[in-house]
Amino acid sequence: MPISLNSVGFGLGGFTILSDVTVSVEPGEVIGVIGANGSGKTTLIRMMATLVSPREGSGMVLGARLGTGEVYPVRKRIGVISHLPAVIGQLTLEEHLRHVIRLAGLDTDRIPAALRAVGLDGAAERSGSASSFGMLRRTEVARLLISEPELLLLDEAFSGLDSEAGSLIDTLIARTLAREGAVVLVSHDRSHMQSASRVFSIGGGTLRTAP
Amino acid sequence: MRFWGQALEVARVDFRIEAREGEVIRIVMPFAVMALLVFPLAMGLDLSTLERIGPAVFWALGVLFGMQVALRQSAEEAVSRKDLYALAGLDPAARFAGRALSGTLLTIGFFAALWLGMVVVYSPGLPAGWPGPTAMATALVAIGLTELGTLAGEVTAGLRNRTALASLIVAPLAVPLVVGGSQTMDSLARDESILPWVLLLLATDLALAVAGVGLARPLEEASR
Numbered sequence: 001m002p003i004s005l006n007s008v009g010f011g012l013g014g015f016t017i018l019s020d021v022t023v024s025v026e027p028g029e030v031i032g033v034i035g036a037n038g039s040g041k042t043t044l045i046r047m048m049a050t051l052v053s054p055r056e057g058s059g060m061v062l063g064a065r066l067g068t069g070e071v072y073p074v075r076k077r078i079g080v081i082s083h084l085p086a087v088i089g090q091l092t093l094e095e096h097l098r099h100v101i102r103l104a105g106l107d108t109d110r111i112p113a114a115l116r117a118v119g120l121d122g123a124a125e126r127s128g129s130a131s132s133f134g135m136l137r138r139t140e141v142a143r144l145l146i147s148e149p150e151l152l153l154l155d156e157a158f159s160g161l162d163s164e165a166g167s168l169i170d171t172l173i174a175r176t177l178a179r180e181g182a183v184v185l186v187s188h189d190r191s192h193m194q195s196a197s198r199v200f201s202i203g204g205g206t207l208r209t210a211p
Numbered sequence: 212m213r214f215w216g217q218a219l220e221v222a223r224v225d226f227r228i229e230a231r232e233g234e235v236i237r238i239v240m241p242f243a244v245m246a247l248l249v250f251p252l253a254m255g256l257d258l259s260t261l262e263r264i265g266p267a268v269f270w271a272l273g274v275l276f277g278m279q280v281a282l283r284q285s286a287e288e289a290v291s292r293k294d295l296y297a298l299a300g301l302d303p304a305a306r307f308a309g310r311a312l313s314g315t316l317l318t319i320g321f322f323a324a325l326w327l328g329m330v331v332v333y334s335p336g337l338p339a340g341w342p343g344p345t346a347m348a349t350a351l352v353a354i355g356l357t358e359l360g361t362l363a364g365e366v367t368a369g370l371r372n373r374t375a376l377a378s379l380i381v382a383p384l385a386v387p388l389v390v391g392g393s394q395t396m397d398s399l400a401r402d403e404s405i406l407p408w409v410l411l412l413l414a415t416d417l418a419l420a421v422a423g424v425g426l427a428r429p430l431e432e433a434s435r
Contacts, residue, residue: 051294085291
């Protein structure tokens, strides 16, 4: 099972961010999580990405127990698009992709095709700091087209995108599902949840099935 | 990609960013040159005094500004970039090695320029056979300072008073490097063996390398 969280909790600086969260995601499934700003959506995504460990409860992601060294090797199989694009501003978009793809030990020959697929072949030499939000988002999509993650975690991935760029995210979801991967879609906007088979709402750090 | 492949990739990108940002050449270096000129301006043209204090000024400014190179803003990483690296499978120890490698080469370049400036301004009486031991001592100090700066950067990652805190961590731990570097030159001038000081520098560099590689993963996980 890609994700299995059992009564997990997380807090920071005396504040509870997640409390008694239980959820599982099956292979080939898309689940959606909706919630207002500050409801714990991003922390939930980071926990599913193994980047934070639960303070309470237990969880498994791609067969690795959260909070243990088992998570390090599975991280390469997880793809995340966060609400803030993670593109190195001082590099060109192509250089950034090459850097990350090299670190991951993947084939850099696939970069030109990926840039073409996201419509950035004409902007590959533009630096990250001189690129628009949409271009940075497309760069992230290009990275995930190459890395082909088994678990795709999308945190407000549709925000600030035009319909064409939004369809690229849909393509990413479709390709992940075609590989029997799983997708978690997080947004404050219910209209982005069409592809989700189950939708949850998060509020005050607690996850409930959305009406 | 294996450990050294990842480390070299990190170092390569660090260099590319430094080439574009020019933080060492455009910010650190001009202030270091100004600081070099402060002593002659303050003390007047007492050439014999300047000749004597030249190497001491080099080490004092080298350590002060060398730390600025190690802790430069462009070497900082946002949380999103750290997450990106973690999900790309970058080994934190390889990241430490890569950053230490690029920082060391930048610091060695900075030290070489500073040494040249010191020789021009202070005209110190250098002992016979100085180039080899001096180059070795400055390289060992550069390695240690960069390891220390990289380690301090990791320890203070994500903290609000990062720069001030990193300097506080680095200052006491830099003492063996300052002592080793300056005493190597002093021993050379007095025609004594430099071996104890070179060994001190080597031991410090090795201890910092072991600490940096060994603590890279726990520090990265703790900083999230």
